[in-house]
Amino acid sequence: MLSTVELETMVGRLAHLDSDIDDTQRITQLGLLERLKGAAAAAQARVSVDFEASQRREQAAAGLPADQQGRGVADQIALARHDSKVKGSRHLGLAKALVKEMPHTMAALTSGAISEWRATIVVRETAVLSAADRRQVDARLVAEMPHLGDAQLARRARAIGYQLDAESVLRRVRGAIRDRRVRIRPAPDTMALVTGFLPVAQGVAVHAALTAAAASAKALGDERSKGQIMAHTFVQRLTGQTTADAVPFEVQLVMTDRTLEGDDTPAQIPGFGPVPAAFARDLVTGRAGGHSADPDQARLAEVARVWVRRLFTSPADGTLVAMDSRRRSFDGLLRRFLVARDQVCRTRWCDAPICHTDHVRASAEGGETMADNGQGLCARCNYAKELPGWRCEVVTGQGRHRVRTTTPTGHSYESTAPPVLVLGGLAPPGRYSSGDHDLLDTQGMPGMPGSPGLPGIPGGADEGALVTAFEALIRAA
Ligand SMILES: [Zn+2]
Structure with missing residues (x-):
């Protein structure tokens, strides 16, 4: 029996693995360590299943209705494994399938004969089968399992499944159609990948429409490449813009006024990430996107200025936020502030x-509708936080906004708001006092004696100071 303390010692001892060895032993070590990872994954599966059963018993004893028992379990597994909630659910699903329905796959994983990924493949490929059919695939694959590659293993598992239950093929197709979705991911060089996971006929139709548009543009003498025209048409048709470059960007761009003036502090596009300062300037002056500059750059720059005014200075008029502090929900400017501050689920x-x-602290318990007591969450994390035994509190102190979440087992996880902008050295004090009042008009604001400028931000302060100052601006309004 290996105790928790011994397990911790074992992890520490791995750092001191014998290295005074020959290459034969090195290869042996690599193989053994691979088996260790598999065995560890199997142990995690058993622990997860035990944890779920115990949590369900506790929730039942606490009077939680049967259909709600088990909630928050995958969330705690995710936190313990430093993973997202979606992955937490996947980990638990894999664990339950292995422990309860696939004893042979589980045994192979426990001995380290297969990796966690191979076990995942078998579970994934049999997900549409009944528990009984799944057990059959498990039993029939056991001898081959350690000897097949990833792709072969997936094909074998699927083939046995089709034999057992041809209907599962149809169910899989229907299931896949239900999973259709569109995603965005940042790509290098301030590009983005927008992917649509579509039924094959629709996917082919989308591509054919773009190809046809490129072909007819080329026939009319368009000198851009086929790929460029297709990308341009893709944006045009999806956004309804007459030209792809006219996509409105101003609400999505968080930047300092100094970035507009030539400072190299990167800007931030919420939901995307940082972009270089020069690129942000091009965006507001219409030069980004591979097309020539807008003839009326001054007007566009003014649009950007108006936007900066709205973000930084409209708290000064006091109306919106003053109302917000009496409301039970974060909306308007305060909501925009929280989304810009937290960027992704906290x-x-x-x-x-x-x-x-x-x-963070519920309004029913006296929590205020203020930036400090607010956080951006995904739907799932918001529901998990309301479950019995979960606690959430703001950690007070200097620097960026911090929230501590405590799970029913008493484990605590602290989350710090990301830097809104990665600042490359702040301007010295007084930098804002000459002619910048239209951008950062803090003069005469309540609680802001000594304006002009951004009070409380000494030169060279960390980025947390800027965030704190914006929060102060909103509170003061
Ligand atoms: Zn979340």
């Missing part, structure tokens, strides 16, 4: 897009 390792702006 639960550690979650990274899902923000759906809810939530009171």
